[in-house]
Amino acid sequence: MSIIFRLDRVMADRKMSLNELAKRVQLTNSNLSILKTGKARAIRMSTLEAICRELNCQPGDLLEYSPDDENTNE
Amino acid sequence: MSIIFRLDRVMADRKMSLNELAKRVQLTNSNLSILKTGKARAIRMSTLEAICRELNCQPGDLLEYSPDDENTNE
Amino acid sequence: MKLLGEKSLSSILSKLLHVLLYVVPVASIFIAFILSTIFFSDLKEDPSVSCYAQFKHELFSDLKGDDKEWQEMKKMRDLHPAIRVLAISLLGVYIALLFQIIRKSKLIFDNFRNNIVFSHKNVLILSGLTKLVIIFSIISANFSSLLLGIILLILTDILKNGTALQEEHDLTI
């Protein structure tokens, strides 16, 4: 997966814990973990919106695309 | 919906048509339209990755969060 | 063997039900004709006069062959005319229900054949079908069709849940 979810970085900047964020965006801790560890297959617009609102950031701060090896081999 | 999908702007920059992009990222035209018009409820990581790869851009170029009115009224 | 989609069990069932959709009305007209002959006619007509009288004569001769069946039939003929009319009407209700059940089942299997599984249309058809099956099972006091009704009731709810998931899935690009 070459889309990386940089939630921990932004959370560290804002000094917010996972529990706190989960409560604010009304997600379960386990769902937020799935997102953080990059196991999520898709992200809801509503989730992205809630996270951006609570962390006061842009989607660009959270999501990062890095062309991985298999891509450069093409 | 305060998450805006800025696909048309990036496409215009890269001079790529909707049909061309749909073929490259292996989506149907109608699905890409749903994404462009902001009707999508969620976006797959694989879709985001494919679009970033083909348009050679970052997710931050495509997705934009703008706090809307109902938010400021809170 | 495939169960949903083209050339699957669903398409076979859909074709079968399509045939039944024509067989049931024809068969029911035939049954209604025979039953009204038994219920509302007497044997005094001369069989040589008309084709219909001859048919009746043969029908009753056939019935006389088996003593027990003939007694049953005779019992029905001895009932009050109002009850006989009621019995015929009940049969009509039965056949109408059966026809609707077959029609709705065909619609469902048509959709399954076209790989349309989780859709609002299917939920509507299936919930209608479920009601018909339950009414049918109550009228005919048939336990096994009541069981079928209960299974269909739960299937409807499963389909409803699935439709919600399908909607989400369709808007996840």
Add this chain to the structure above:
Amino acid sequence: MKLLGEKSLSSILSKLLHVLLYVVPVASIFIAFILSTIFFSDLKEDPSVSCYAQFKHELFSDLKGDDKEWQEMKKMRDLHPAIRVLAISLLGVYIALLFQIIRKSKLIFDNFRNNIVFSHKNVLILSGLTKLVIIFSIISANFSSLLLGIILLILTDILKNGTALQEEHDLTI
């Protein structure tokens, strides 16, 4: 009325099947006892000697009451011993199948009660249940349970489709 979840039709059915799970073995032992008494014993024992002999005596007196039934029973007693053993074994297979069908149905309804609808576990249980119902309908040459088997076959596929959707949904955050 709710169909899935706590205090729903599913939970009622689950409880009902839980009771049946105990009733079936007890009833089957009772039936096996009566049938083997009818099939494999004679009437020469003195009814005053033992409780069992007295039971047999009463059973046969009861049966003699209705002439037709007694003739049927007598016919069975006149069959070759091997065939009688086979008949008893077939009954055993029947009961074992029925028990498994009830057990698996209970598992499914337990999951439905807990709002677990689209899961791999349910697909596995249901596909096992479907096979059992189809085997049962073939052994007993019962058309209506074959119909049930076909509906379950399609239900399994619907559940399989739904499970794929549910998986996607669970990973869409």
